[in-house]
Amino acid sequence: MIRLREVQKSYRQGERTTVACEVTSLDIAAGEHVALIGRSGTGKTTLLHMLAGILRPDQGTLSILGQDLSTLSESDCDRFRGQHIGMVYQTFNLLQPFTALENVLLGALFGRGAGADAEERALHLLAQVGLEDRMHHLPSQLSVGQVQRVAVCRALINNPELVLMDEPLGNQDKATGGQVLDLLLQLARNNKQTVVMVTHDPESATRMQRTVDLATLRRVSS
Ligand SMILES: Nc1ncnc2c1ncn2[C@@H]1O[C@H](COP(=O)(O)OP(=O)(O)O)[C@@H](O)[C@H]1O
Ligand SMILES: [Mg+2]
Numbered sequence: 001m002i003r004l005r006e007v008q009k010s011y012r013q014g015e016r017t018t019v020a021c022e023v024t025s026l027d028i029a030a031g032e033h034v035a036l037i038g039r040s041g042t043g044k045t046t047l048l049h050m051l052a053g054i055l056r057p058d059q060g061t062l063s064i065l066g067q068d069l070s071t072l073s074e075s076d077c078d079r080f081r082g083q084h085i086g087m088v089y090q091t092f093n094l095l096q097p098f099t100a101l102e103n104v105l106l107g108a109l110f111g112r113g114a115g116a117d118a119e120e121r122a123l124h125l126l127a128q129v130g131l132e133d134r135m136h137h138l139p140s141q142l143s144v145g146q147v148q149r150v151a152v153c154r155a156l157i158n159n160p161e162l163v164l165m166d167e168p169l170g171n172q173d174k175a176t177g178g179q180v181l182d183l184l185l186q187l188a189r190n191n192k193q194t195v196v197m198v199t200h201d202p203e204s205a206t207r208m209q210r211t212v213d214l215a216t217l218r219r220v221s222s
Helices: 044-051 074-084 100-109 118-128 144-156 174-190
Strands: 002-013 016-028 033-037 059-064 085-088 162-166 194-199 210-213
Touching: 002 044, 016 044, 033 044, 033 174, 044 059, 044 162, 044 194, 074 085, 085 144, 100 118, 100 144, 118 144, 144 162, 144 174, 162 174, 174 194
Parallel strands: 033 194, 033 210, 085 162, 162 194
Antiparallel strands: 002 016, 002 059
């Protein structure tokens, strides 16, 4: 499902180049639920964005579902993501002028979930995460936990093979975040989806089948 070899991503700031993320070798099988764990600033978001095809590695090979993302143009990468990947961003990235339901439907617009039954599926997903009475609320009218649940629905609307999640417990109390994560994992199990979560929190990692410490994937452990 996922295969990385000698992947590296650096950021340049003036004269200085810092290696933000380095992965010597990582394989994740279809259907696995994996936590990638590391302290703040160790490149977790950078890695997740590379897995999603939002960022390109400077070096190395990265393939998802047998597709080497580095061979795709930017627009083909976007299309590939829409077809196969669902992403729950660290900051959720809901569009503020749109309701919960509209935000989920916007996810379908860019993926294979577009179609006559998109609204029905969006309503079903929102009901599954307990938001049946919040469909028409704006993000600003929702709690952090509710916003996150909308973001989870948006990530799942296209029934992607791969679900990526950034710091699911990062922005809220652990009990609420834990419930959302358990819900996502339950839905993913039902749909045989692969889930990759990045987190700094060893406790949330225990909910996953496998945990990989990003420090062990660097050439020189930091
Ligand atoms: N756009 C950027 N420009 C320059 N440096 C960046 C940028 N994004 C991230 N970094 C740096 O790369 C490192 C890894 O960042 P990030 O992937 O966000 O880590 P994490 O998600 O583990 O906290 C950090 O040192 C961060 O400061
Ligand atoms: Mg991060």
